Amino acid sequence: MNIVIIGAGPAGRFAAMKAAENGENVTLIEKRFIGGKCLNQSCMVVCSLSDIAKHMLEANRFNDLELLDYQPVVKYDNITKKVKETQKIIRKIITSETEETGVDFIQGEASIDAENKIVTVNDEDYEYDKLLICTGSTPFIPPITGVENAYNYTDLLKLKEVPNDLIIIGGETSAAEFASIYSSLGSNVNILCRNSFLKNINDSEVEEYIVTKLLKNTVVHENVDIKQITADGVETSNGFINGTVLLATGVKPNSDLVKDIVKLDSKGNIITDEHMLTSNEDIYAAGDVVGGILATPVSRMEGMVAIHNICGKVDTPDYSIIPLNITLPYDLVYLTGTNVSSNGAEGMLPGAAGPGSFWHVLDGSTGLTKVRIDVSTGKVNNIISLSPNANLALPYIAKAMKENVTSSDFDNFTEIHPTTDGIFKLIEFFKRFN
16 A cells, blocks of 8 residues: 655654554655654754753752852853754654655655645655645744744744843743743743633642742733734733743644645644544544644654554544643643543642752752542542653553552552652542541
């Protein structure tokens, strides 16, 4: 079977390798860089800058505690050069990894003749039996007067220096991550939210902790209207704020390629059924271009589900419990999904002293974990964690939740100390003594 996949981000690349391993004839087409937005513009860029930002925070802390006597200087231009150099190495590695599975990887801009089932790229025609669209997303640019004066996440590596004053328009994950990074690198940050800040985590207590303890040199403005963006700053409903402007206003799907071929929703997302099949019986779609939960692991899952169905194995994506993260001085991980519930008793555990938090005991900022449980069974209904170990602990707890594991099942569980220790012990304590 001839399978053509357009888009070599997380959804498309993993789907391509799986199909090739199944013995299919796979052509993977990418307009720009392999790895998609995650590697080249978003996740890995945030990771790279966050590593530097965390180092600066810790250096300042150790200086304040008189444990060290040095002050590192941020060389942002060098940082961006090294990030790009590292991305190039990773692209080479994953290109080789992809091609070694038997995928024919082609760089170029594709066009589709759906009637004849042909994709054309670089003046070459590729016939397909099934087509998978994984074209991702791009920044949503809001209709604000003067918006051309603003940067967005695709511009982070184009900046020559850290802005003295930074204005972030937006109030969810990216806004918090950008504020954390640039405030730690030396910017004075203002976050302008049309509604409330971090409403996606749905926890005012955690939001307050982030604002008061983690985001340094940052002011959050909620329920603000943006009237105009200028070269010098932003005119808001509360007055003018000076600074470089960075948009964190979400994304829109890259669906123009198929807008006249398959059905789209009102936001331009490709509409699929539970098998990732579009309104065209020979075309599937996965990843950001279908909307929903926009996260790399979800995109990979959807891409794999699409390929399973293309290859004759009936499959559907599991959106029941999805852990999502926000990269801050402490990782914040929270859950979303159809089986995540706000029912049950709620309890909070302050973060334990350990790697990444020991020296924060002195100022009481070791993080926290909140759980919501059914006290009659010990089953976890929801959990949110803000700690150095959250990215490691919560995906496994989410898996345990899916498998209906209870706190009692962990009575004889030996954990690595200090990592997740305390979380399930806390849950069992609530179950017994609530």
